[in-house]
Amino acid sequence: MARTRISVGIVLAALVWIAAPARGDTLYAATHGVDDAGCGTLEDPCRSISLAIDHASAGDIVEVGPGRYGDVDGDGLLGLRPGEEPFDEGCGCLVLVEKLIAIRSRDGAAATFLVGPTLPALLQLVTLREPGSSFGERNRGFTILAGGAVGVFAKATGAAVAGNVILYASRGVHASGEAVVVSDNRVLESEVGFQLEGPRSLAVRNAALSNTLQGFQVSGADGVLDSNAAVGNGAGVVFSSTGGAIRNSTLAGNRFFGANLVDAATVVEHSTFYGNGTQFDVLNCGLFAPAGTVATGNYWGSPFGPGDDPADRVCGEDVVFEPFATKDSALKLKPIR
Amino acid sequence: MSMRSFALLLLLTLTASAAGAATRFAANDGVDTATCGSKAAPCRSISRAIAHASPGDTVLVGPGYYGNLDGDEVLGEDGEEGQVASCSCAVHVDRRISLLSRDGAAATVIDGVEASVIIVDAPGSEIGRRNAGFTIRTTNFLGVGVQRGATGVKLAGNLLTKAPGAFALSLAVVDSDASRVADNRILSPDGGLALSGTASVGQRNSVFGGTTEINGSAVLTNHVNVGRGVLAFGEASVTRSLLAGNLGAGILSTDATTIRADRNNLYGNGTGDVIGIPGDPGPFNCGVRALAAATIESTHSFWGTFLGPGIDPGDEACAHDGGTVVTDPPARKEIRVRLRPIR
Numbered sequence: 001m002a003r004t005r006i007s008v009g010i011v012l013a014a015l016v017w018i019a020a021p022a023r024g025d026t027l028y029a030a031t032h033g034v035d036d037a038g039c040g041t042l043e044d045p046c047r048s049i050s051l052a053i054d055h056a057s058a059g060d061i062v063e064v065g066p067g068r069y070g071d072v073d074g075d076g077l078l079g080l081r082p083g084e085e086p087f088d089e090g091c092g093c094l095v096l097v098e099k100l101i102a103i104r105s106r107d108g109a110a111a112t113f114l115v116g117p118t119l120p121a122l123l124q125l126v127t128l129r130e131p132g133s134s135f136g137e138r139n140r141g142f143t144i145l146a147g148g149a150v151g152v153f154a155k156a157t158g159a160a161v162a163g164n165v166i167l168y169a170s171r172g173v174h175a176s177g178e179a180v181v182v183s184d185n186r187v188l189e190s191e192v193g194f195q196l197e198g199p200r201s202l203a204v205r206n207a208a209l210s211n212t213l214q215g216f217q218v219s220g221a222d223g224v225l226d227s228n229a230a231v232g233n234g235a236g237v238v239f240s241s242t243g244g245a246i247r248n249s250t251l252a253g254n255r256f257f258g259a260n261l262v263d264a265a266t267v268v269e270h271s272t273f274y275g276n277g278t279q280f281d282v283l284n285c286g287l288f289a290p291a292g293t294v295a296t297g298n299y300w301g302s303p304f305g306p307g308d309d310p311a312d313r314v315c316g317e318d319v320v321f322e323p324f325a326t327k328d329s330a331l332k333l334k335p336i337r
Numbered sequence: 338m339s340m341r342s343f344a345l346l347l348l349l350t351l352t353a354s355a356a357g358a359a360t361r362f363a364a365n366d367g368v369d370t371a372t373c374g375s376k377a378a379p380c381r382s383i384s385r386a387i388a389h390a391s392p393g394d395t396v397l398v399g400p401g402y403y404g405n406l407d408g409d410e411v412l413g414e415d416g417e418e419g420q421v422a423s424c425s426c427a428v429h430v431d432r433r434i435s436l437l438s439r440d441g442a443a444a445t446v447i448d449g450v451e452a453s454v455i456i457v458d459a460p461g462s463e464i465g466r467r468n469a470g471f472t473i474r475t476t477n478f479l480g481v482g483v484q485r486g487a488t489g490v491k492l493a494g495n496l497l498t499k500a501p502g503a504f505a506l507s508l509a510v511v512d513s514d515a516s517r518v519a520d521n522r523i524l525s526p527d528g529g530l531a532l533s534g535t536a537s538v539g540q541r542n543s544v545f546g547g548t549t550e551i552n553g554s555a556v557l558t559n560h561v562n563v564g565r566g567v568l569a570f571g572e573a574s575v576t577r578s579l580l581a582g583n584l585g586a587g588i589l590s591t592d593a594t595t596i597r598a599d600r601n602n603l604y605g606n607g608t609g610d611v612i613g614i615p616g617d618p619g620p621f622n623c624g625v626r627a628l629a630a631a632t633i634e635s636t637h638s639f640w641g642t643f644l645g646p647g648i649d650p651g652d653e654a655c656a657h658d659g660g661t662v663v664t665d666p667p668a669r670k671e672i673r674v675r676l677r678p679i680r
Contacts, residue, residue: 068605110522
């Protein structure tokens with residue numbers, strides 16, 4: 001009997017081992033790599049991220065060394081120098097991800113740069129089409145100079161975008177897939193920082209700074225912004241969808257307003273609003289919201305709640321803003337490399 | 338004096354010093370008044386908080402946006418920076434202070450619009466700290482300028498950028514002795530970092546797009562430059578750094594001096610379409626490039642292959658027009674460059 005139990009245990013363990021997902025390999029791209037048919041090992045890395053992706057299989061990691069990728073020679077074009085990312089006309093992008101892989105840098109955004117060319121047909125630098133695929137991790141992200149295109153376009157369910165610094169983009173991160181997670185990124189000097197278009201997407205601990213239009217634009221149902229910063233943008237946050245929430249965030253110094261909602265079911269809580277509406281002093285609106293919106297526990301720039309400068313006002317009838325916070329709290333952004 | 342007495346005296350001195358220093362506050366929910374700067378009544382502008390500070394004070398800046406508040410591209414209006422016209426800058430640090438942010442660079446923006454953003458004249462000042470720095474945004478001028486006489490300045494934890502399409506030669510210029518530049522990120526297609534003076538140090542900074550220019554006896558360590566490369570002059574040195582993917586040479590020197598440049602990673606450099614003088618081979622594939630009477634000692638460096646300097650995918654050691662490069666022994670594998678995360 002005891003022998004039978006042991007045998008059953010061994011068989012079960014074997015079944016569990018077989019059923020578990022295969023442990024992925026790591027493929028490498030490096031600035032001192034060479035694109036060839038066998039590249040991608042640690043000893044023989046690819047020069048381009050795209051070829052390392054081509055050589056990867058589902059479950060693999062593509063790890064990118066420090067240096068410059070994309071428009072390697074700075075001529076605004078692609079393909080004239082070996083190792084430049086190829087332009088994919090199908091997606092209008094440089095790096096297309098159509099398999100379940102994780103792409104990350106070895107040394108972080110401060111040492112790993114993806115530079116877009118000045119091609120009119122360039123729509124995105126990175127496109128995630130495979131559900132569950134990811135681009136960057138905290139401390140293992142990329143700096144992307146987007147040249148007026150979208151930095152990262154996450155159109156797959158459950159995709160993740162993390163740890164990146166994105167500049168000069170039409171949209172820093174455009175998440176159109178369902179339940180995309182966008183975390184620990186910074187988008188600066190772009191038009192829109194983060195666009196969450198897919199339903200149930202989550203943006204956590206990101207910062208949108210000095211973007212000309214919106215810092216965050218949420219057009220997918222039930223999108224959640226948690227612990228983000230929107231500072232110095234045209235508008236801090238625009239929710240044009242139903243449901244969702246803004247939590248634990250700082251929306252400060254945005255020119256038109258801190259946040260604008262269209263659905264009273266969007267919850268706004270434990271956030272800080274001040275210094276907004278600077279371009280239209282008369283309005284001084286931290287929040288535009290429809291009647292019935294619940295916006296409690298927020299700090300409005302004064303211990304007495306929303307009001308005139310130096311506080312921000314709540315613009316909209318019958319918005320529930322009491323109880324409000326009487327002081328602001330430090331934002332919980334994590335440092336990134 | 339016994340050790341115990343000395344320790345007591347030291348403690349008393351430190352306590353007295355700390356008691357003398359105050360903290361002034363600036364915040365997006367502040368108001369510029371004749372008395373602003375307390376925690377309960379912060380100033381709206383950093384400039385006003387500095388004006389109310391004394392040497393040795395800390396000016397602590399809350400999250401939000403400072404500078405051109407109403408978007409009219411003109412500074413100096415109510416609550417805006419640029420109230421000191423004499424420096425042509427948004428924020429003039431004219432006394433020894435520590436200028437820090439509460440929530441870090443990712444939540445605190447200073448916008449200089451059409452002026453230099455921060456000019457430092459006061460020795461011993463501090464602009465940012467790791468996790469307590471600023472996003473410093475300029476259009477066509479300096480991000481931070483530390484003037485020649487302002488010795489011992491610290492510049493740390495900041496992210497320097499420029500507006501799209503604008504032109505900036507250098508985003509940070511530190512032209513003073515014994516200064517320390519650490520944990521900053523400088524992002525711009527052209528502007529970079531210039532560090533000179535005696536015994537000034539740059540550590541763990543990252544420059545993308547432009548050049549890092551070092552002069553005097555400045556020392557760079559754990560530095561990243563992915564842009565146009567490092568220009569090294571005088572007795573400057575650059576070690577344990579990553580100089581990769583630059584359009585020009587990773588390190589270029591033209592002075593009749595010896596540049597210490599050991600233990601660096603040098604690969605993927607010299608990629609740009611740089612038009613040289615006729616007969617000049619240019620920086621193509623040069624990890625380092627010594628011109629004229631310059632000598633660059635770049636031993637123990639990694640050149641992209643374990644064999645040392647060479648053709649692609651390695652970088653070459655380029656000694657042109659009488660220059661000298663010393664490479665032996667090379668490193669057989671990459672040297673890890675340590676940057677710290679910043680908020």
